[in-house]
Each structure stands twice: as structure tokens, then as C-alpha cells.
Amino acid sequence: MSISQVHTALERLSNLLRVEARMQGSVEGLLPVQLEVLHYLYQCNRYSDTVQGVSEYLGQTKGTVSQTLKVLDSRGLLRKQPDTKDRRLVHLRITAKGEKLLVNVVPARFLVEALDSKPARETERLAEDLKDLLRAAQAARRMKTFGACKTCRFNESSQSGFRCGLTGESLTIPDIERICREHQYPLASEG
Amino acid sequence: MSISQVHTALERLSNLLRVEARMQGSVEGLLPVQLEVLHYLYQCNRYSDTVQGVSEYLGQTKGTVSQTLKVLDSRGLLRKQPDTKDRRLVHLRITAKGEKLLVNVVPARFLVEALDSKPARETERLAEDLKDLLRAAQAARRMKTFGACKTCRFNESSQSGFRCGLTGESLTIPDIERICREHQYPLASEG
């Protein structure tokens, strides 16, 4: 059964990612989870860069995430920025220091070593296949999809740029490249 | 850069595996790591079913692994069996109870839901691609490969069956389907 083989391979790759992250992180005194949070925030726009967003993405409780963030904040790798309109919200912005650190961690060295020598087309296909798998998995479980606005059914393009049909807010070019918490793929019927 | 996309997708899938394992495991009071150990042992032959083997596979220290194993042992999910020749070694054998438990966990439900509706050929291709990736990654980092004897360069077939060219021991059919710690893929020159 090849589904089991996919599971086994993913489990093993997951271990390698973790081992690699542990190694890379230990240089800076950071743990795998903390690196993952930074990587997530690096890809976020203002809809997803919150404690709740991180919590849903990682599948951890808000309490746990809150603790992780406290560490990252104290090391100057991210900045907490209260929302001006909704004062319950805190936006988590990765700092320049944080981004600099990430460059050494993503993509993991073993992936570069494994894929660099292959034709670019094969790597692209693998990336597409994995994204497909993710999409299918998240759809099946009705999970949040954590996609970028540009692939979202709520994203509308106007003559002045882009706009989120859900919140009504206008979106910048960088915005639509980033992860949104409310992201939903187009309905099947919308082709 | 599609390597980064591969990294991101793998990281996310890794999270899903973990979340799923946490859910499934909580029913039995088991943690993700403990399930992984069981899954590993399920695939092992006598060269790899040791504390050291688990330790290398998971990238954790022997001390950590030893503790995890103590829990699994006390719950009757595995059996410790001292080696008859080398009295330093302890073989870890998964019990029937352990195997029964695994069936509900592997493959993860979200993978089945995502892949079951697709053509079998596509899933097979994905499995092959992932195994390729794994193989390339492990080769590049000179890591242990944790492959089955049947794909190992030391495996020799004789008229009476199979034999490991490294240890000289003869191997049974079930043996060569399982993971070996000393596994090495054939040299490129041996094509």
C-alpha cells in the first residue's frame, strides 16, 4: 500500500527536518519550534501574524505559543505590535535580526544538497505534488488552509489593486503573496 | 525557489502528522514520539531493533530513547529480549498489542483521505519521489540510510536464500524486507 509508504517517508523526512533544525538552532540557542514560528511569521500578512494564527498553524494551544513568543520577543527576533483598531490583537512582526537568522535555516541544508543537483523541473513538480497533498489533506479535515491571498476565493482585483472580499480591506502586492488565516481555495463549482 | 517551497510544505505536513499522532495517541495515552518508536520497530530486523538503532533513527540520545522505551515496555507494547551472543545488546520486539495499536495510526487518516480518491499511480509516484528525496538527503549527509536488506549492497543471494555480506549471517525472507542499521545503497559505479 503506497499510502503507508508516503506516511513512512514523510515521518522520516520530518525527523530529518527536526534534527537539522535542532543543529542549526543550537548555534543561536533556539529550539526547533521557535524556528518554525519564525518561519511562519516570515510568510504572514496582517490576518495571520497573531498568537491565535500561530496556534492554529502549529496545532498548539495559545498558552504554549504565548510562552514560545515571549522567548523570541526577548531575543529581539520578533516585535509585538498591538492592533490599532482591535485592541485585543497583537501583531507579531519578525525583525531584521530574525530574518537574517532564518536565511541560514530555510531551506534546510539537506534538502538543498538532495535537490540542487536535480533538474529544476523535477523539484518544481515535487513542490507542486506536496502542495497538492497538503491542500487535499486540509480540505478533507476542514482545517484552515493557510494559503496566500492570491489563491483565495475572497481575493478581488480592482483597478486600484487588490481587495479582500471578506474584510473589505485593500491589499498590497506584498500582502497577496502572504499567508492569510481566513484563506479559502475557490469552490470546485467556480472552476 | 522551489526548494524553499518543498521545505515549507514538508514542515507543514510534518505538523499535521504530529497533530494527528497526538490525537490518535491520546486515546491510548501515548505521545507522538512513542508512536514513532513503535512504527520504527515494526519495520526492523535484528540489526536495527536496539536502543542504539532507535536513537540513530530519531536523532535523539540513548538516554532519551531509553526512557521512552521504558514506558512502552511497561504498557506491554514491546518486549525487551537480550541478545544471546552479544550480551550488551537488547532486542526490542513489538508485541501483538503494539501492532494492533499501530494499525489505527499508520497511515495517518488525513493522508488516506487526501490520497485515496486519487489514481493509485499518482500516489505511487509520490511515494517514489519522497523515497528518492530521502535517499539523496541521507547520501549527501552520510547518514545512516535505514533501508531494507533487499536494497542493500551487502545483501547476497545464494541458492539457500540470502546472506548479509557484512556479518556473514543468513537472512530470511521477512528479514530482507526490513530495516537494517548497516544498510547501504549500492555504489553508483555498481549501477
Next chain:
DNA sequence: CATTTTAGTATCGACTCGATACGTTTAATC
């Protein structure tokens, strides 16, 4: 305006995990 929901924090306890130290058995070296 009362109630409910949502965002985030704080605290506690069970558990992970690496580091270290240790005992035992086997292999290596002289």
C-alpha cells in the same frame, strides 16, 4: 446594556530531551 465570544496571558504539572555520569560487556592493543 447584559451576555457571549474572541484574543491574549499566567500558572501548574506531566513529560521530552540533552548532558552527564555510570556499569557492563566486548573488542583492540600491546
Next chain:
DNA sequence: GATTAAACGTATCGAGTCGATACTAAAATG
């Protein structure tokens, strides 16, 4: 063959993860 080194496994400790629970504050709902 005696000494030394290496390998396998265990035990203990402390820092840190992580879920559960309880809490405050702000916004949404009615």
C-alpha cells in the same frame, strides 16, 4: 593474556515543551 579502549544500555538532573485550566480585556451579539 592483561590492559585499555570502545560500544551498549541505564539512571539522574535540569531546562524546556506542551496541554489544561483559569484569568483579564476587548469586541460582537442580542
